[in-house]
Amino acid sequence: MKMVLTILFILSLLSLSHASVVDFCVGDLTFPNGPAGYACKKPSKVTADDFAYSGLGIAGNTSNIIKAAVTPAFGAQFPGVNGLGISLARLDLASGGVIPLHTHPGASEALVVVQGTICAGFVASDNTVYLKTLKKGDVMVFPQGLLHFQINDGGSSALAFVSFSSANPGLQILDFALFKSDFPTDLIAATTFLDAAQIKKLKGVLGGSG
Amino acid sequence: MKMVLTILFILSLLSLSHASVVDFCVGDLTFPNGPAGYACKKPSKVTADDFAYSGLGIAGNTSNIIKAAVTPAFGAQFPGVNGLGISLARLDLASGGVIPLHTHPGASEALVVVQGTICAGFVASDNTVYLKTLKKGDVMVFPQGLLHFQINDGGSSALAFVSFSSANPGLQILDFALFKSDFPTDLIAATTFLDAAQIKKLKGVLGGSG
Amino acid sequence: MKMVLTILFILSLLSLSHASVVDFCVGDLTFPNGPAGYACKKPSKVTADDFAYSGLGIAGNTSNIIKAAVTPAFGAQFPGVNGLGISLARLDLASGGVIPLHTHPGASEALVVVQGTICAGFVASDNTVYLKTLKKGDVMVFPQGLLHFQINDGGSSALAFVSFSSANPGLQILDFALFKSDFPTDLIAATTFLDAAQIKKLKGVLGGSG
Amino acid sequence: MKMVLTILFILSLLSLSHASVVDFCVGDLTFPNGPAGYACKKPSKVTADDFAYSGLGIAGNTSNIIKAAVTPAFGAQFPGVNGLGISLARLDLASGGVIPLHTHPGASEALVVVQGTICAGFVASDNTVYLKTLKKGDVMVFPQGLLHFQINDGGSSALAFVSFSSANPGLQILDFALFKSDFPTDLIAATTFLDAAQIKKLKGVLGGSG
Amino acid sequence: MKMVLTILFILSLLSLSHASVVDFCVGDLTFPNGPAGYACKKPSKVTADDFAYSGLGIAGNTSNIIKAAVTPAFGAQFPGVNGLGISLARLDLASGGVIPLHTHPGASEALVVVQGTICAGFVASDNTVYLKTLKKGDVMVFPQGLLHFQINDGGSSALAFVSFSSANPGLQILDFALFKSDFPTDLIAATTFLDAAQIKKLKGVLGGSG
Amino acid sequence: MKMVLTILFILSLLSLSHASVVDFCVGDLTFPNGPAGYACKKPSKVTADDFAYSGLGIAGNTSNIIKAAVTPAFGAQFPGVNGLGISLARLDLASGGVIPLHTHPGASEALVVVQGTICAGFVASDNTVYLKTLKKGDVMVFPQGLLHFQINDGGSSALAFVSFSSANPGLQILDFALFKSDFPTDLIAATTFLDAAQIKKLKGVLGGSG
Incomplete structure (x- = not known):
């Protein structure tokens, strides 16, 4: 009996959950975006698939001169990150591979080495160069907007995943x-x-x- | 004469006020929203009524097993808060009433007891439990995202108003x-x-x- | 036996909770503050009392010409709000009482009328005046930084609680x-x-x- | 040969630049705006002209009683600032000219005197008045939301440029x-x-x- | 000669770099922290080691009932992330391992599966449950503050790295x-x-x- | 009499101003800084001089190979900007002078030409180059973190003032x-x-x- 009453009456609390369907904002790229990101897909059309992305599971093609590939999962590729302040990318570096000097104008970066060895570095505003050789499992951070690079000077291929403090970190x-x-x-x-x-x-x- | 000249010429300053009709952004729920909230209603259609809300003036129905009711004034119910970083709700607790354990994923909460006595508490990330018995006029804050509850263990009904550090605090x-x-x-x-x-x-x- | 094992081994998860004792930052006013607020009291010295405040439970003295009183619970009075992006105040208005025209340079405000009737208003950048007469239970918001006031033009005293979208909203x-x-x-x-x-x-x- | 290979293969890196066409968000004022600003013009239609504005190159008309003029370059006049957290304005003050007491509800201001002498001041929340007489090349800042003014009490006309910590600072x-x-x-x-x-x-x- | 002159004179530009040694704020845990994070270590004492962390290279001990381990690299363990808006953790799940239901009160999470298969899910404010089975290379995001879990229902051990949109995401x-x-x-x-x-x-x- | 009463009684409102001495946070560089900026100087020691800076009134020395000079008024030189989200700098360019390619990792920039003609440009993440020739009074914005430059290709010296959307924009x-x-x-x-x-x-x- 107590339960029946609970069923009947606890519904009064139910309505307020409707107010909070703003836990997330899966990007709808068909509308114009704004300074804070893409417009939100209607919650009723959002599925679990919107929050997952398998594009980083495929090794990038490193059969090139830089012997490296970057595969992004930013807001444009993976709309589930829109508004969440985070995004990802995959770095594949064959032996001798190089991710050339670059910046992310709008985000800091965290890198984790999953396979092989990577030499990474960044240059600060006072021109100090911070260099580290990272092995499997090591992580390194690159503060927002600073020039940095990753290079595989080891004898075997390397794999790293990077994440960013923005859904749209930019890349220059x-x-x-x-x-x-x-x-x-x-x-x-x-x-x-x-x-x-x-x-x-x-x-x-x-x-x-x- | 001076005044007439003022009338005539001070108008040169007038135009610049037009630039600043961005003091507020009353939500227009008919457009797709974005990560920062709802699209803004045209300022020309905004009236004083958009900034006030009478929905919290009506006692919630506590004739239920939890003997409590929550009435939200979030962005979805009260579009005037859109973009202002604040919202409200009303808590009615009959004697023995309980607002069950919950979180607001996107906001801190401040509660003020307006009638009766409320026992409230939250659990921090280190599993410390912070409990307080609050009487009329007392306030308490619940840091963002932490599990918390309110319970009326007194002999008479209790009323509290809560505010949130976001127009869309969410509720889980x-x-x-x-x-x-x-x-x-x-x-x-x-x-x-x-x-x-x-x-x-x-x-x-x-x-x-x- | 299963439980014993659980006790023994689940402890491996324990250490990571220590990382997260940053759920809150109760203000320690003895240290220099920074742009984001006061320094944090050591978590080990924080108690439930830090998150509650009873100063708003006492009616302000309205035996004055403006027949009104404002009692703040900002970061300086209620250090528990530090870093939470929210704070509160109590408004007492005797019949004929007035909270004179003012701004909060750093926050939007939400007001809830708890007793009596209050006429409130604000002026937008385009010089539009938004006026509302609010009765018990009504709420109203005042966008950040705009001139606003509250006045009790009813025959009996009025009481309102206000909250702000900042722990230190300022008051001019x-x-x-x-x-x-x-x-x-x-x-x-x-x-x-x-x-x-x-x-x-x-x-x-x-x-x-x- | 090495170069040819580079041309062929480095293209694998190319695709990821497409993800980052979110370096800027030139305002498109034909769409509804949101709390964070105007909708973004399509990057393909953005030209260098969107990032420059010549409206501040023309002296404002100071043939009025206040002997002053303000020319804004906020998001509404200069959509290139949308989303960048900055905007500008030009102040022309004839001898005796005055920019009357005002606030910017949503931004701090920095002023640089380019010609003449300007007496400027602001009032803090504790009612302290901060006054400075600024000569050519001097800069002064006015914290967000506080009442401030500029006055030319010198014998010749004065010119200043001001910038704001928001694309839409507002002006009251x-x-x-x-x-x-x-x-x-x-x-x-x-x-x-x-x-x-x-x-x-x-x-x-x-x-x-x- | 040209070069000599350059050496001599370009130094005039040098001084301004000193102003910008605020690219980062490696946490100094010996000072009181503030709402925005830990105090900054003096730049002169910062080395490349501050930006790298090898603690995630060691597999967590999963010889426990939950058959899982979480190893954090938050601001408290890895002070290099302080102020950068990002942090990391390592998840080890033996076959049958479970990261129990939890929230991060202050951050969204992005997970990348590095080894094995992981079933992950979260519950939204409207009580919708989003579940995905993720294989090696798949990524998934968990919006801020929502209840979520990870479970290894495969036959072999699984490894994942997670990153957060805050240097101090919290964990409840x-x-x-x-x-x-x-x-x-x-x-x-x-x-x-x-x-x-x-x-x-x-x-x-x-x-x-x- | 009315006035006397006002003097006596309005003082009840006085106390609340003390809570709001957080309108600004003039930097005290002798304390350790935090992620949000420098510690705040005690309000009682702050004077109007803290909010003004005359260092930009002096022309930089352009007798060098780049024929240019940059004079910053960032938080380190001008502590009054600390916490205000804005800062400034002065650019002097002799005929042929160049501010070499650089970025500000943490801020967008707005430039106003005060004297002469300046050719300025920036490169976006998609490698589009935006170039403008700016004459006296023209303004231009440079979105956060992107490579940009200023060059005086006119026959006479040029002067510009720039402002930034951060008190500590950095400069690389x-x-x-x-x-x-x-x-x-x-x-x-x-x-x-x-x-x-x-x-x-x-x-x-x-x-x-x-």
């Missing part, structure tokens, strides 16, 4: 910004002190114009 | 999460160490399946 | 800023267009110099 | 809030202690009703 | 909060509807009093 | 990070594809080792 690869863009050569030379010949050589490699 | 009632959901009994047993019989009994009461 | 009372300070009269006149006689009269009342 | 001019609005005279009198005659006089000047 | 294990604390049995019964016998049985196992 | 000058540090040449070569000869040449100029 130094070489791409300079040499894969239409950044005019004379402006690059003037603002980096690199020789024009060096700039043109790398633009040739990476496909930049200007 | 422990018993509902476990026993009013389709959380499979074997998974509940495995992840809470509760006996299956206990789980099934409460599922029977609260209407959970699985 | 317009009359005090102008007439209870050493703001030079000529500068007030120049920047408010008030007549010098009016300024001097109110400085006389409120004790301002300059 | 005290005199406009009181005397250019429909704030009822009796409520102003009750909540500011100003004489009704003073209020009516300034309403006459500024065009307020009520 | 449901069973510990209820049964490993001094939460009085009658209050638990009243606020969870669990039978007293069930509560006492689990308190016996986990060591709770009251 | 690309050339200094690479060539004025002890970043090993082989690691630079591996992570930037620059030729070793080019790296060594610039290290010679800028004084880098390794």
